Amino acid sequence: MATTRNQEEELRALQDTLYFIGGKWRIPVINAICNGNRRFREIERSIPGITKRMLSRELKEMEMNKLVKRNVYAETPVLIEYEPTEYCRTFGKIIQSMIDWGREHRKEITKKKS
Numbered sequence: 001m002a003t004t005r006n007q008e009e010e011l012r013a014l015q016d017t018l019y020f021i022g023g024k025w026r027i028p029v030i031n032a033i034c035n036g037n038r039r040f041r042e043i044e045r046s047i048p049g050i051t052k053r054m055l056s057r058e059l060k061e062m063e064m065n066k067l068v069k070r071n072v073y074a075e076t077p078v079l080i081e082y083e084p085t086e087y088c089r090t091f092g093k094i095i096q097s098m099i100d101w102g103r104e105h106r107k108e109i110t111k112k113k114s
Contacts, residue, residue: 020091022061025050027095029058030088033068034095038081062088 021027025047032046044055059082062068067088073079 020065025054025058026062027098029055029062030067030084030091031095033082033084034089034092038083040080040082043082 028047028050029043032043035046037043037046040052040055040059043059044050044052047055059068059070063070063082066085068082069085071081071083073081
């Protein structure tokens, strides 16, 4: 019975992680922000193919989930910057592992057959 409970907990944790990743844009947005892109246009330019609408949606969702903090500065024009929270930064090791795995995977699948 304990094994089943442990397996259920592992599955729930895996599902939570997959939900967090949430599609093809979440990780590139996190990566862009963690790499120093703070303004909307900077983030947008650093992610080829993302639309303004999709980026806006991702940033709002990430703010709701405590992954980014939205800072509004009362300047003319108004300056808005996004910064990763400490909680968001805890995902950095996983992103790096995914990058490393992806590189190795590409090498593996593009190897010439002997």
